Amino acid sequence: TGAEIPAEPILFFKAPDTVVGPDDTVLVPRGSRKTDWEVELAVVIGRTARYLGSAEEGLAHVAGYATAHDVSEREFQIERGGTWDKGKNCETFNPLGPWLVTADDVDDPQALPLRLWVNGELKQNGTTAEQIFPVGEVVRYLSHFMTLYPGDIINTGTPAGVAMGQPEPKPYLKAGDVVELEVEGLGRQRQELKDA
Template sequence: MKLVRYGAPGAEKPGLIDEGGTLRDLSAHVSDITGAMLSDAGLDRLRALDVAMLPEVTGDPRFGPCVGGIGKMMCIGLNYSDHAAETGSKIPEHPILFMKATSAIVGPDDTVVMPRGSQATDWEIELGVVIGTTAKYVSEAEALDYVAGYCIVNDVSERDFQNKLTGQWTKGKSCDTFGPTGPWLVTRDEVADPQALDMALDVNGERRQTGNTATMIFSVAQIIAHLSQLFTLHPGDVIATGTPPGVGLGMKPDPVFLKEGDVMELTISGLGRQRQTVAADR
C-alpha cells in the first residue's frame, strides 16, 4: 500500500493511492496515518478494505508528511561509502546518529525556507524507514520485521550551522522546513529489498545526486538492530538512513549551496517523488 496524508498543514486527512494512481480517502477507517495504526495488524485491516469503494479525492490537494505525530526523527551520517569519500571522512566504525527536530518535518512539496543568515544550505536525499512495531534489543536478522514501510526524506542541512557553530550536527539539521518527508509511506511488503533502491536528486533540472542503497555502509537492518540496543524505537519513529554522493558541500573545486528560487526534485525507485522550491526567511 501507498499511504498518504493530504490537506492543509495541521489538518491532514488519511488516504491511500490505489493501483491506478487515484487518491482515496481513509477517514472512515482511521483518524490519521500515525504510529498507532502502523502495526502489522493495523496495516492488515487496511489491506482488507475494498479499495474501489473508498471515496475518490478530487482536485490536487497538498500532501503532508506521510506519517503524523512522529516521535523521533533519527538520522544516520556518513552512511554511504562514496559520500564519505567525497567529504574526506573516514568510514565510521558504528552508525553515526544525530537527531532532527520534529518541528523541521514538512510535506514532500512544501517550500524549504533557508533561515536568516544561511550561506550554506545543502540538499541530501535519503531513504526513510518508518517503524511499525516497538523495537527493543532486536537482532539484525529480525530487524526488518519491525518496519512499517519506507519513504523519501530530504535531510536539508545548513553546513555552517552544522559544522561551525559549537555543538552537535543537530543545529544545522533542525531548521524549520528542513525535513520534507513523503509523498507516501510504501508498506514494506511492496519493497522487496531496501538495499536495492535507486536514488536521484536534481537542482534546477541538473542532476546532483545519483546513488543506490546498495552502497550503504550499514544496512537498514543493521541500523535498526544497532539503535534498538541503545533505546526503544516506537511505532511512527522515522530513521533517515544517510545520503549518497553529490551534496553541495562535496562539489569540486568549490562547494555549491542552495539559493532562493532553486528547485529540488528527489526520487527513489518505487517511493515516489518530491519537489521543493527554496525561499529565504526574512
C-alpha cells in the same frame, strides 16, 4: 564528502517541525551560507523495538519506507561546535513522502535507486546498496540506545553528490533554487527554496 567511514552509525535528531510535505517550501535559515541537499531512504518503524539482536530483527520491525530530503546547513552542523543537531533542525528541513510504501511491497531496501536534481541538474545518482550500514543494522543499532516506537522515522544516509563534497565554490542552496528528488518506487518530491 571524503569523510572517514565511521565505525558506528552517526546519530542526530530532527525536531517535529522539520517534517513537511514532499512539495512544500523549504526555508533557507537566516544567516545560512551552506544549506545542502541529501536524498535519503526513510524507514518507518512499525513495532516497538528494544535491544534487538540482529539485522533480521531490525527489518522485522519496519512498517515501510518513504522518500526523505534530509536538508542540512553545513556551517551550523560542522563549524559551529557541539552536535550536528544545529545543522539538521531548521524548520522545513525534512520533506517526507509523498507516500509510505509498506515493507512487504519493497523487495529489497538495499536495492533502491536514489536521485536528486537542483535546478534541473542531476546532483545525486546512487543506490541504497551503497549505504555503509544497511537498514536492518541501523534499526538494530538504534534499539540499543533508545526505544523505537511505531511511527518513528529514521533517515538512513545519502549517496555521493551533496554540495559539501563539490569543489570550491560549493553550490550550496539559496532562495529561488528548486530541488527535485526521488527514491525509485517510493515517489518523487519537489521543493522551491525561500528565505526564512
